[in-house]
Amino acid sequence: MSLLLRALVVAILWLPAAVGAVDIKVVTTPLGVKAWLVQDKSAPALALAFSFAGGTASDPAGQSGVTNLMATLLTDGAGPLAAHAFRQRQEDAAASLSFSASLDRLSGSLRVLSANREEGFELLRLALAQPRFDADMVEQRRAQVVAALNQANQRPASVAARTLMAIEFAGHPYAADPDGTPDDLKRLTPANLKQRAAALLMRSGLIVAAVGDIEEAELARLLDSAFGALPLGTPAALPPDWQPPVKPHTIVVERPVPQSTALMALPSITRDDPDWYVALVLNHILGGGGQQSRLFTEVREKRGLAYGASSSLRSYRKAALLVISTASANERVAEAIRVVRAELARLRTDGPTEQEVTDAKTYLSGALALSLDSSGAVASLLHSMQVDNLAPDHLTRRANLIAAVKIDDVRRLARRLLREEVLTTVVVGKPVGITADP
Amino acid sequence: MVRRRALLGGLAATAALGLSPSAFAKLFIVERRRVEAFTLANGLDVVVLPSSRAPIVSQTVVYKVGSADEVPGKTGVAHFLEHMMFKGTATVAPTEFSRTVSKNGGRDNAYTSFDSTGYYQTVAPDRLDLVMRMEADRMANLRISEKELIPERQVVLEERRMRIDNSPAALLEEAVQEQLFGRHKPYGMPISGYVDDVKKLTVNDLMSFYLKFYAPNNAILIVAGDTTVEQVRKLAERHYGPVPARKVEPRRRPAEGAADLPQRVLRADARVAEPRWSRHYLAPSYRKGETQHAYALQVLAHLLGGGETSRLWRALVADSKLALSAWASYSPASLGLTSFDLSVHPAPQSPMVEIESAVGSQLGKLIDDGVTADEVERAQNRLLAGAIYAQDSLSSGPRSYGALLSVGGSVADIDAWPQRIAAVTPIDVIAAARHVWRPERLVTSMLTPQAGSR
16 A cells, blocks of 8 residues: 555645645446545455435434434345344454444445455345345344433433433434434334335445555446445435524433533534634634643643543534533532633633644644544545545645634634523533523 | 564464364465564563554553552552643643643543553654653653642542443442452452542652552553654663663462352442343453463353354344343453453343343353354454454554553564464363353352342
8 A cells, every 4th residue: 555545644644735645536336336445555454434315313203213223234134144144254254344323324334354355245235235124133123222222311421412412403303312212113113124224225325435455446346236236216305404592501310320421512513614624623722632622621630620521513414513521520510510611701702822723723633644543444534525525635635724724713713603692501410509491 | 682573474374273264264365564572771661563554653651550559548549640640740741741742733641450551642653752752751750749639639530430430330340340359459449449548649659659660661662653663762762761770579469369259249220221140250361370271261252252143142132032132251461360251131021040040051051062163263263353453453453462561471472362362172162161160250240220130
């Protein structure tokens, strides 16, 4: 290879202007399947990341959880192979095939040793074209999902995450639990699952990325063998637009635990917003990255109020949030939240320092490369770039986009986003001194 | 001394040792990995895992000390010290370590386990010099002040609340460790310490632990990624070379676990939504007990409960539908004895007694009827395939080297792992099972939503 991957990553880090150094190949198969490929001669394995348009947010009414359950069952038997036989074929080829569903997409990944990729793609073809949804496997997976829901309902961090989505997206499909409700799950039939698979597994809206020691023509042939037989189809309609909250909310969910988990959310900007890189810098200064952020410093380092205090950007197809997370003893969580709010206000009013902006930009330029430490990680980056509608040469421009962020941009975005008047706060535990909405 | 090793070079031999010529045999076309190891004059062991797949490099320093080296009354000191290692030296201000790594586009963190304490950073290759300088600095020049210690104690306690006190399963696990290895014994005390102890630890406690164990001759430096052994040697000599060796007492682990086994540990907790049945057997590790079983036990764990094609899963989940999942696990990289663990998530309405008897009959059946050559081979293949994929990732290499070398293993042991796994026979598996599955070595634990088992 690894000259190509190396060139790719070097470009991210140090050679932003060297357009052309990056070699993401765009492969279009005879049957019209499009894929991005990074050839990596040193990789003993092929990593494939792909996804179909439509996710849990478009679960049909009364069938919440159907997409998630269907995704799991795609690898539980296909064609002539029942679940056990299908799994053994994977093991014999040292291949691993899995599917999962997010709010907006149904994703899959295949990892197979180069020598066994024929078999890997055959299993992928079977899973997509002839999933079985055998009654006993449906029962088994359903019971596992229901048990996982029960369990999540007792885990403070999961309760907080679910509650936050329900509040922030009230009235919008994103509010529903992606795993479904126990009642809906109990009613799902193999026929429902088959229908859902047919509604999502299609070539239009398909996104594919591959990394490995493979020629373009060979990849094209294998992709056609796996995806070619799927109908072209019409992807599910996008979820409706989201109306962000217009007033603050504070919600307390009682759980008998010594430490309260707190999540706070603000409406943010989506990945396609021109200010995206400004938002990355702003988030890094507030609570992103490692141990340098304002939240980490003020909540943890100076006051010892929590083990972690961080923020992150979440961008969905039709919505975006800036989410702050911390956890503190029930008696001290009110103070931790007070400190977080004070930091939001301070950053909104005073903006960042030049040094903070410079440091954030250095970190963000380098950080992407740090995570690209396996073929699978590179494949998933190539996949998400396509989901985000970026061009193959984006990586050569990324550092410039980060470098172009100015302190005034960050000030401007801080004023626009860090608004306590639309802050949603969810606290799970037995917090002392926190007043919930009436 | 420089040794040249190919981590998976041994795989080529597995075919000759009789593994099936199935698709698995094709695994061996793997880039031979160069591993170099040498030791500085002050006793610091250095391992280099070069890989040019991406222009990043990681440094890990693992100290051969963990929570199991604490004494009763001072538990939690190893973990607290790990936190304070970020709080400055004679020349680096508190928190500046991580800030500097971040400012330079890198990431860093640390961990504490029973037997070792590790610190690691991932950076661009031209920042290796920087992180090696800072890591060597805190190996020799740590400063702990009362002012920094006071808020950090709260952070440590919050970490414990988050990981342990908020989780009934984690609380039960601590209770099991205490029953299995003995109260106030090395692995019987929680890694993060007892809260009452942590509240009392002083600057002096932390500094004496540091001075006792943090020395180049008690550490391993592992550098992985886009670098060369020459470069690492040069930088290691420059930064770690001047750190003086110190006399470090040898570590001790008991040859036995708790005396009064078998035991049962029950935890009924309103916060439990789903029950769990588990069993834990005292088991030999690579370093303690009947160590000759360590490889067969890895194969045994895989064929018994290493996923959905395993015996337990087939019997309890797929066939009888008594359970929603069933697992077995075994980790041999331990300085003292370790445990062989079984864990079952019962299906709704499955009584615990039925789970226990179903597991019992699977174990009995395995001992009585033996295991087939085919299932041993499949388990071996899964283990070996996992190792090959691990090679594709920059982070998993240093982690496994650190875990093994910190408990006295050698690079040669790591090299030989594939052959040793491939050499395990069905007879070895049964012998290992017989050795470990004995009533006087076990603790059974149950986690239930309300009092008693359901």
